[in-house]
Amino acid sequence: MTTIEGNNAVLHTGAKMPLVGLGTWKSKPGQVETAVKVALEAGYRHVDCAAVYGNEAEVGQGLKAAFDSGIAREDVFITSKLWNSVHKPELVRGACEQTLKDLGLSYLDLYLIHWPTGFKAGDDKFPRDADGNLIYDETPPVDTWKAMEELVDAGLVKAIGLSNFNSLQIKEVVENARIKPAVLQIESHPYFQNTKLIDFCKAHNIVSTAYSPLGSPDRPWAKEDEPKPLDDAKLKEIAEKYKKSPAQICIKFQAQRGVVVIPKSVTPARIKANFEVFDFTLTDDEMKAIAALDRGFRACMPTKEVDGKVVPRDREHKYYPFDAEF
Numbered sequence: 001m002t003t004i005e006g007n008n009a010v011l012h013t014g015a016k017m018p019l020v021g022l023g024t025w026k027s028k029p030g031q032v033e034t035a036v037k038v039a040l041e042a043g044y045r046h047v048d049c050a051a052v053y054g055n056e057a058e059v060g061q062g063l064k065a066a067f068d069s070g071i072a073r074e075d076v077f078i079t080s081k082l083w084n085s086v087h088k089p090e091l092v093r094g095a096c097e098q099t100l101k102d103l104g105l106s107y108l109d110l111y112l113i114h115w116p117t118g119f120k121a122g123d124d125k126f127p128r129d130a131d132g133n134l135i136y137d138e139t140p141p142v143d144t145w146k147a148m149e150e151l152v153d154a155g156l157v158k159a160i161g162l163s164n165f166n167s168l169q170i171k172e173v174v175e176n177a178r179i180k181p182a183v184l185q186i187e188s189h190p191y192f193q194n195t196k197l198i199d200f201c202k203a204h205n206i207v208s209t210a211y212s213p214l215g216s217p218d219r220p221w222a223k224e225d226e227p228k229p230l231d232d233a234k235l236k237e238i239a240e241k242y243k244k245s246p247a248q249i250c251i252k253f254q255a256q257r258g259v260v261v262i263p264k265s266v267t268p269a270r271i272k273a274n275f276e277v278f279d280f281t282l283t284d285d286e287m288k289a290i291a292a293l294d295r296g297f298r299a300c301m302p303t304k305e306v307d308g309k310v311v312p313r314d315r316e317h318k319y320y321p322f323d324a325e326f
């Protein structure tokens with residue numbers, strides 16, 4: 001079971017991870033510094049970052065402004081992620097040090113392997129062949145994990161975890177780990193709840209974090225006719241009862257079931273509103289009604305076009321995660 005203390009999930013390391021954090025994917029460099037400042041002023045103490053988002057230096061400026069205004073570094077939980085092109089064990093430390101430099105930090109609270117699917121090592125984050133296909137690197141995730149453990153030993157990161165791994169891949173890491181994964185970050189929103197994987201993690205004392213908790217309406221590959229949780233009639237009905245928005249209900253749903261949640265926004269009013277979810281409690285029937293909205297709609301799946309058809313990207317990768325049941 002996940003232990004909750006106040007508005008935090010407790011990791012197996014004993015560290016407290018705030019249940020609501022600020023997401024930063026797609027937050028443009030010109031906007032994200034302000035977004036981070038606004039969030040920390042509004043009470044957030046958790047920011048989710050990644051090298052591949054291309055904005056860690058600007059996130060770092062926002063963090064610096066907050067620290068300069070008196071917020072203590074040790075009171076803010078900061079996550080980043082190891083990108084696919086640095087899975088080779090000898091590249092892991094350098095990648096982490098670059099992220100620390102960009103963010104202006106001496107340590108991370110949490111460092112995740114972003115995906116189990118490695119890409120060819122090098123400076124190019126999306127290395128492609130002459131036909132435009134991604135070039136893969138099939139470093140076993142367990143080998144990358146051992147290099148992640150050394151980051152903990154070196155004091156560069158306080159905890160390590162996984163993202164976008166399926167249950168079989170997590171089990172493989174757990175069975176071979178000296179330092180167990182503390183967190184799994186995966187997609188979760190009312191239309192793709194991932195509850196079996198979250199339950200699996202609870203059984204292994206791994207805290208789950210829900211990414212794309214609003215259905216990621218600004219994901220680059222979104223199509224107009226795809227389902228939108230924020231337009232859901234049931235969520236609107238529940239939101240009206242509490243004088244909240246459907247977005248706040250999506251966030252509350254996760255936090256109330258002990259899942260950490262990291263909505264992204266660069267809009268100050270939304271950033272503030274997304275944190276205002278601790279002044280009401282959904283009833284058991286409402287939690288069940290939201291659980292019943294699940295429809296297996298995975299919003300955050302990298303895709304590519306083949307012969308005019310959109311198909312999952314990386315499916316031919318040895319470590320593609322999304323073909324397992326969960």
Ligand SMILES: NC(=O)c1ccc[n+]([C@@H]2O[C@H](COP(=O)([O-])OP(=O)(O)OC[C@H]3O[C@@H](n4cnc5c(N)ncnc54)[C@H](OP(=O)(O)O)[C@@H]3O)[C@@H](O)[C@H]2O)c1
Pocket residue numbers: 022023024025026048049114163164185186210211212213214215216217218219230245247248262263264265266267270271273274300
């Ligand atoms: N590990 C991974 O592979 C992975 C994958 C995806 C995401 N993530 C992490 O999870 C975070 C969140 O996921 P996400 O960015 O995909 O999507 P999301 O948080 O589900 O949705 C973000 C979108 O919702 C809008 N929004 C935010 N608050 C709103 C509100 N109160 N009302 C209406 N619209 C609102 C935002 O608009 P504005 O910004 O314009 O306000 C933005 O367009 C990411 O930013 C990233 O940190 C991790």
